[in-house]
Amino acid sequence: MIIPVTSKPRTSKANKTGTWRSGKKPHFIQKECIACRLCVMVCPEGCISGDKKCTYISDYKYCKGCGNCVAVCPVADIEMVKEEWWRETIS
Amino acid sequence: MVTELFSSGHTACVGCGQALGARLVVETTGPNVIIANATGCLEVFTSRYPESAWGVPWIHSLFQNAAAVASGVEAALRIKGKLDQVRVISQGGDGATADIGMASLSGMFDRGHDILYVCYDNEAYMNTGVQRSGLTPFDSRTTTSPAGKKSFGNPRPKKNIPEIANAHNVPYVATASVAFPKDLQKKVKKALSIRGPKYLQIFVPCPLGWRHDPGLTYEIAKLVVETGLYPILEYQDGKLISLKTIEAAKPVDEYLKLQGRYAHLFTERGKGEIAKIQAIADSNIKKYSLLKESKEVQKKMMEEKPSEEKIFTTAELSKCDGKDGRPAYFAYKGKVYDITGSDRWADGTHYNMHFAGSDLTEALVEAPHGDEVFERFKIIGVLKM
Amino acid sequence: MRQYLEGSHAVAQIVRLCKAQVISAYPITPQTHIVESLAQMVADGELNAEFINVESEHSAASVVQGASATGVRTYTATTSQGLLYMIEVLYSIAGLRLPVILTCANRAVSSPINIWNDHQDSVTARDAGWLQFYAENNQEACDLHLMAYRLAEDHNIMLPVMVCMDGYILTHAYEVVDLPEQSQVDKFLPDFKPVHCLNPDEPISMGVLMGPESYTETRYAIHQTMMDALNVIPGIADEFEQVFGRKVNCLIEKYRLEDATQVFVAMGSMVGTIKEVIDGLREDGQKVGLLKIIAHRPFPKKIVYEALKNAREIAVLEKAVSLGEEGPLFSDVKSAFCGHGNQPKISGFVLGLGGRDITKKSILEVQDTLAGAQVDVKFIDLKI
Numbered sequence: 001m002i003i004p005v006t007s008k009p010r011t012s013k014a015n016k017t018g019t020w021r022s023g024k025k026p027h028f029i030q031k032e033c034i035a036c037r038l039c040v041m042v043c044p045e046g047c048i049s050g051d052k053k054c055t056y057i058s059d060y061k062y063c064k065g066c067g068n069c070v071a072v073c074p075v076a077d078i079e080m081v082k083e084e085w086w087r088e089t090i091s
Numbered sequence: 092m093v094t095e096l097f098s099s100g101h102t103a104c105v106g107c108g109q110a111l112g113a114r115l116v117v118e119t120t121g122p123n124v125i126i127a128n129a130t131g132c133l134e135v136f137t138s139r140y141p142e143s144a145w146g147v148p149w150i151h152s153l154f155q156n157a158a159a160v161a162s163g164v165e166a167a168l169r170i171k172g173k174l175d176q177v178r179v180i181s182q183g184g185d186g187a188t189a190d191i192g193m194a195s196l197s198g199m200f201d202r203g204h205d206i207l208y209v210c211y212d213n214e215a216y217m218n219t220g221v222q223r224s225g226l227t228p229f230d231s232r233t234t235t236s237p238a239g240k241k242s243f244g245n246p247r248p249k250k251n252i253p254e255i256a257n258a259h260n261v262p263y264v265a266t267a268s269v270a271f272p273k274d275l276q277k278k279v280k281k282a283l284s285i286r287g288p289k290y291l292q293i294f295v296p297c298p299l300g301w302r303h304d305p306g307l308t309y310e311i312a313k314l315v316v317e318t319g320l321y322p323i324l325e326y327q328d329g330k331l332i333s334l335k336t337i338e339a340a341k342p343v344d345e346y347l348k349l350q351g352r353y354a355h356l357f358t359e360r361g362k363g364e365i366a367k368i369q370a371i372a373d374s375n376i377k378k379y380s381l382l383k384e385s386k387e388v389q390k391k392m393m394e395e396k397p398s399e400e401k402i403f404t405t406a407e408l409s410k411c412d413g414k415d416g417r418p419a420y421f422a423y424k425g426k427v428y429d430i431t432g433s434d435r436w437a438d439g440t441h442y443n444m445h446f447a448g449s450d451l452t453e454a455l456v457e458a459p460h461g462d463e464v465f466e467r468f469k470i471i472g473v474l475k476m
Numbered sequence: 477m478r479q480y481l482e483g484s485h486a487v488a489q490i491v492r493l494c495k496a497q498v499i500s501a502y503p504i505t506p507q508t509h510i511v512e513s514l515a516q517m518v519a520d521g522e523l524n525a526e527f528i529n530v531e532s533e534h535s536a537a538s539v540v541q542g543a544s545a546t547g548v549r550t551y552t553a554t555t556s557q558g559l560l561y562m563i564e565v566l567y568s569i570a571g572l573r574l575p576v577i578l579t580c581a582n583r584a585v586s587s588p589i590n591i592w593n594d595h596q597d598s599v600t601a602r603d604a605g606w607l608q609f610y611a612e613n614n615q616e617a618c619d620l621h622l623m624a625y626r627l628a629e630d631h632n633i634m635l636p637v638m639v640c641m642d643g644y645i646l647t648h649a650y651e652v653v654d655l656p657e658q659s660q661v662d663k664f665l666p667d668f669k670p671v672h673c674l675n676p677d678e679p680i681s682m683g684v685l686m687g688p689e690s691y692t693e694t695r696y697a698i699h700q701t702m703m704d705a706l707n708v709i710p711g712i713a714d715e716f717e718q719v720f721g722r723k724v725n726c727l728i729e730k731y732r733l734e735d736a737t738q739v740f741v742a743m744g745s746m747v748g749t750i751k752e753v754i755d756g757l758r759e760d761g762q763k764v765g766l767l768k769i770i771a772h773r774p775f776p777k778k779i780v781y782e783a784l785k786n787a788r789e790i791a792v793l794e795k796a797v798s799l800g801e802e803g804p805l806f807s808d809v810k811s812a813f814c815g816h817g818n819q820p821k822i823s824g825f826v827l828g829l830g831g832r833d834i835t836k837k838s839i840l841e842v843q844d845t846l847a848g849a850q851v852d853v854k855f856i857d858l859k860i
Contacts, residue, residue, distance in 0.1 A: 001704065002573055003697040004672050007143035007681045012100035015142055021106065034442075036459035041272040042309050044110035047099045048116075058276035066106035066298075067306030074442040078305075085479055125674045127542060140690055143681035148674040150545050152538060152568050159535035163542025163550075164674060166498045166526040170548060177676055195538065198531035276741035 017045065021065035025083040032055040032075040039069035039078060096122060103136040108295030108306025108312060109184070109211045110136070116209055116293075117182070118277040122147055123176055125164050129157035129183030129192060132218040133211060155191040157183045158199035158208060174205060178283055179370075182209040185226035186216040188292075193225075199238040200259035200288045207282045210252065211342045213297040221300040228320070229371060230364050231352050233300075238355035243364050248371065256290035263289040264326040267295045269296070270312035271323065271335065273323050273457045278325065294321050302351020308347050314346040319372035323381045336383045336453060340376055343369045370421035383417040383450065401472035403427050405450070410476060412448035413439025419447035420471065423455065427472040428465055450474060478654050483614040483646040486577055486653045487553075487639075490621045492523045493661040495578070496551035498543035500528035500536045504558040505591050506562030506643035507581040511553055533558035539577075544574040545682055547673035549625070550572075551577065556583035557645055557813040559597045563604065569636050570605030570698060572683055574634040575628030577621065578606075582744070583643040584830040592831020593643040594795035595744065599772075599804045605698045607705060608639040609726065610743040614651040617641040619716070619724045620770075622656070626665050626712055628857065631735035633705055634671050635698065640772075642745040643652065656720050664719040686825040686829070709771070727776040729768040730783055732758060736765025738846065739787040741780075741809055743769045746793065746827075746834045753839040764843075781812040789821045791846045793839075793856075795828040802852045821846070827856035 001017065007086040040048045047063050050056030054077075058069070070078045096117045103110035113133055115127070126149045128134045134151045137144040152160045161181030168174045181199070187198060188210040199206060215233045216222040223236040227245045232238045236245035256264045264283045267275040275293060282289040298305040298314050315321040316335060320343060323335035344365060347353040356364045377381055403411075403420070408427065413419025419439045420430045430436045430447060439447040445454055455462060481489070488510050491499070499518070501511040502736035517523040526543075530536045533554050540550035556563060559580055569576050580598045584590040598608060607627065611617035615637065641647060672680060686694065709726045716724045731751055733739065740750050747768045757764045767783050769776075784790055794807040801807070806824030813819050825842050828834045838856050845854050 001697045001700045002671060003694045005140075005572055005682065005684055005686060005694055006672055007138060007141050007684045009143060009146045009679045009681065010095060010098040012137065012142040012144035013098050015100035015102065017100055017102070034459075038272075038459065041115070042269075043113065044103060044107045044114070044308070045101075046114045058180060059099065064105040064305075066104060066308065067304075068309045069110075069167045071306055071309050074444055091562075122679070123676045125546065125676070138681050138684040140684045140686040143684060145681045146679055148676055148679045150674055151543065151681075152541055152572075153564055156538035156565065157528065158533060159538035159543035160545075162528060162530075162535070163498060163500065163539035164546045166500075166528055166539065167543040167546035167548040170497045170524070170526050171546075194531050195535045198535055204833070300770040313610075370564075454541055473815065 016061045017064055018061045021063065021083060024080045024081050025060065025063060025065050025081060026067060026069050026078050027075045028057045028079040029079065030039055030056070032077040034075055036074060038072045038074065038080045044068070096146040098144050100142065102139060103132070103138050104299045104305070106298040106308045108269050108297060108308050109213055111132050112211050112293045112295045112309070113182070114273070115269070115272050115275050116182070116279055117147060118417040120178065120180060120275040120283060124178045124379070126150070126179050126180045126182060127152070127157045127161035127164055129187035130154040130218070131184040131187055133182070133184065135218055142258065153298050154187055155426045157181045157187060158206070159195040161206045162199050162202065164205045165291070165357060167207050177393075179206045180209060181206050182211065184217065185210060185212045185214060186224040189252050197259065200256060200261050204288055205286050207279070207291065211295045212292050212294050215298060215300055217297050217300045219473045220309040225315040226252070230356060232355060232367060233352070238426060243355065243361065245441070246434045252289065253292060253324065253326070257326055259447050260329065261288040262291060262328055263287075265290070266294070266322065266324050268312045268316050268323060269295040269323060270309050270316065270459055274323065274335070277456065300352070302354070307349055311346065311349055314341060314349070318343045318346045318374040319348065319381050320368070322375050323383060324379060334379055334381065337376070337381050338383055338449065340372065350466055369422050402475045403472050408450070409448045412446065421447055422452070422474040423462065423465060424452050425468045427474055428468040429466055429471045433468070477657070478652055480650055480652050481614070482509060482615060482648060482650050483641060485513050486618050486655065487621055487641070488517065490521050490618045491551050491653055491659055493656065494525045494622065494625045494665055495549060495656060496524045496525055498540060498541035499526065499551045500530055501552050501554065502530050502533045502536045504533070504555055506583060506647045507553045507555045507558070507579070509647060509774050510579060510581065514551075533562040534565055537562040537569065540576050541565060541572070542578050543630055544569070545572065545674050546703050547670040547675070548630070550576050551667045553579040553581065555581040555643065556597045558586055560585060560675040563601060565605045566601055566636070568605060568607050568683070571694065573634045574636060575634055575668070577620070577624050577628060578636065578638045580638050580640045581643040581647045582640050584660065588859065590830040592644050594829045594831065595640070596796045596829070598638060598640045599796045601638065602773050602804065605635060605702070606773065607635055607702065607771070609637070609639050609770055610772060611639065611641045611646060612745060612768060614646055614649065615653050618655065619722070620726070622661065622664065622711065623724060627709065628706065629668050630708060630712070631671060632708055633701055635701060640744065643743045660719050662714065662830060663739045706774050706776055714765060719799050722829060725770055728779055728783060729770065731766040731768060733765035733767060733783060736763050737788045738762070738764045738843065739767055739784055739790050740764070740793060740804070740839070740842070741767045741769060741784070741790060742793040743772060743805060746795070749834055749836065750793070750839055753836050754834070764846055772805070772808070774806045777812045780809060784809070784812070785816070785818065786821070787820050789846050791795035791825055793822055793825045793827060793842055797826045797853065806852070821850045823851045823854065825854050825856050832857055833855060
């Protein structure tokens with residue numbers, strides 16, 4: 001009888017860490033964006049994606065709201081905003 | 092960039108520098124790697140059964156043996172003739188690397204295995220509750236080196252693991268910080284292009300352990316470099332091949348004041364301690380010639396011989412800062428470019444990150460573009476070394 | 477083919493024939509000749525393997541763990557302090573269900589330091605989830621290693637196996653052993669096919685964090701597997717006999733037990749001495765016999781009970797003691813009678829520690845004491 005102490009790959013996606021946010025989330029204004037992709041690089045969750053300018057956005061199912069994307073954006077095109085209840089953005 | 096090798100949904104703290112570092116590493120290595128991970132935060136927050144954040148084959152055994160397990164993986168791949176297609180990464184925190192795993196790391200270096208060892212340096216045993224490790228910096232407060240009436244925190248300096256790695260004659264040793272992600276990724280790529288044991292130590296802030304705002308992870312990882320406290324170096328076969336120079340060293344206070352683990356130093360009693368930490372930074376700056384003006388460093392970095400064109404000294408270049416009607420020039424790899432009037436250099440600054448009148452050779456590493464964008468600018472001279 | 481070989485070299489030959497591909501060990505007397513022999517074979521191209529010289533036993537076990545997890549056949553050997561040093565890795569290997577093979581060249585444990593034979597080292601690992609076998613002589617040591625690979629890699633088992641052979645007494649003794657041909661070994665032991673393996677084509681995470689809700693079942697699974705192994709082992713022993721033309725005992729061996737009223741129970745090389753004593757006593761008309769325990773883990777409790785149930789007096793002799801209690805084998809033998817109506821006199825004897833010679837006199841002292849009141853722990857040949 002073998003019960004492997006293994007997990008399948010990428011199964012962490014079942015865990016919606018967006019529920020961790022408490023009161024604020026990053027808002028991607030998508031106006032000045034130069035597609036430098038620094039926000040994509042600096043997100044510890046790896047949940048920011050985008051392609052051309054002004055297409056970058058967090059996957060709010062996973063975004064924990066740390067705010068490093070706001071700190072790193074060279075054109076201040078991301079801002080932290082109040083979030084009343086994460087459920088609206090997750091479901 | 093392949094995000095499916097380190098997926099979201101892991102349970103790292105908000106703003107975790109180590110999660111960031113690990114993601115950057117594995118996204119650079121690509122899928123054809125096997126990772127041996129030591130016990131620690133990274134292992135715990137990525138592998139809570141039945142969920143795993145890893146999209147590459149990954150094994151966790153114990154605390155001190157990541158390098159030894161990786162050695163076994165490498166030996167197996169070698170005997171199967173697969174070491175060309177599949178590479179081996181071994182990784183752990185500062186405790187796993189510099190303390191309990193020191194012997195197995197040394198053994199891995201000594202035997203010459205083709206493994207890249209990555210140390211995520213958050214400067215304490217974070218997973219078990221912020222206890223002091225061999226890489227905890229001087230005067231940092233941890234639960235086992237607390238500050239109190241009779242103590243300013245950890246009384247010892249950090250162990251210099253990069254130098255220990257170099258002493259083992261390994262072909263590649265580097266340090267990095269998550270504030271310079273492209274530099275980090277470049278180093279991972281460079282490491283994987285070399286066969287043999289490699290060591291990469293990455294500075295990764297820990298909002299929980301260091302008591303800082305999670306949104307300051309990037310800023311703190313940048314400041315530690317800009318103060319000179321964490322030199323960003325790169326060695327190949329024991330010779331320094333690159334380092335991140337600093338324009339003007341920021342005082343250590345700017346870095347320390349953002350973190351609760353140093354809060355006890357911002358008292359009447361603690362002032363003298365800050366001076367000691369400044370001395371560490373100053374000593375690093377001197378030892379590694381971190382300041383931009385250092386001539387030896389500039390010589391090392393320069394790739395081309397000076398030509399017959401107009402020669403600018405650093406002082407002359409610095410006057411061409413694009414302010415108050417002055418021309419805007421910058422230097423790159425020894426050549427001086429004219430960017431006066433460019434709309435991306437209004438008032439002599441580029442997105443508030445870079446300044447005309449300076450040498451931007453190093454800054455380009457982190458840029459979202461390559462040097463092809465300079466083609467539209469006129470070269471009007473060379474920078475005197 | 478019969479050869480006159482040192483025990484260590486014989487075992488090394490078996491490991492070569494089994495085509496171990498990653499071998500890693502740290503030198504410790506009296507295991508050294510095994511790994512030196514293997515190193516020479518690799519250097520001469522007689523064995524196509526990676527021989528990894530490590531900086532400690534902890535790393536030796538870790539290297540074979542990593543290699544086994546990557547899907548190759550592995551081997552390591554150690555003893556005494558080395559076994560104790562790597563013990564956390566042994567638990568980890570079993571927990572990950574990796575078929576690593578380890579030879580324990582049994583030796584006493586420090587402190588004080590003593591490099592001679594006893595079983596205190598390997599009994600310390602008896603809870604780790606490794607199958608453990610004890611060899612009486614070098615032929616048995618060889619055969620148990622062959623069985624070990626076959627067993628460990630069986631998809632119904634997938635657990636690591638430790639073959640114990642007495643340090644110096646067996647490792648450094650020259651005996652005639654019948655070594656098989658490569659073709660026979662290839663027939664008995666097919667290529668290693670892992671159940672799960674580190675491979676970018678199927679990127680699993682091994683050694684994950686399992687909480688209270690999932691951990692217990694993994695331990696249950698190992699325990700169940702070891703119980704199942706008691707049924708699997710005899711079938712594989714039959715295969716062994718068919719291929720090599722030689723019977724191999726894997727769980728127990730009964731020696732002149734049929735009508736024995738007094739029975740000695742023991743493991744390892746001292747069994748040879750006990751057999752000689754029994755032969756002498758039998759000539760005197762005494763109804764004595766021996767039950768040799770080969771598999772200590774899993775402990776073949778039912779078979780042991782069946783073999784011993786008609787005895788009136790049982791002496792368990794062992795080269796180990798759980799300080800503060802009694803000998804581990806003694807505890808195991810007593811437990812075989814638990815739940816059954818009869819309970820003969822079972823006495824426990826500790827001897828041969830730190831390599832103290834076990835002579836016929838020692839065995840007779842055991843027999844003498846056995847005749848008296850029951851004892852839990854009697855140290856034989858004690859000088860105080």
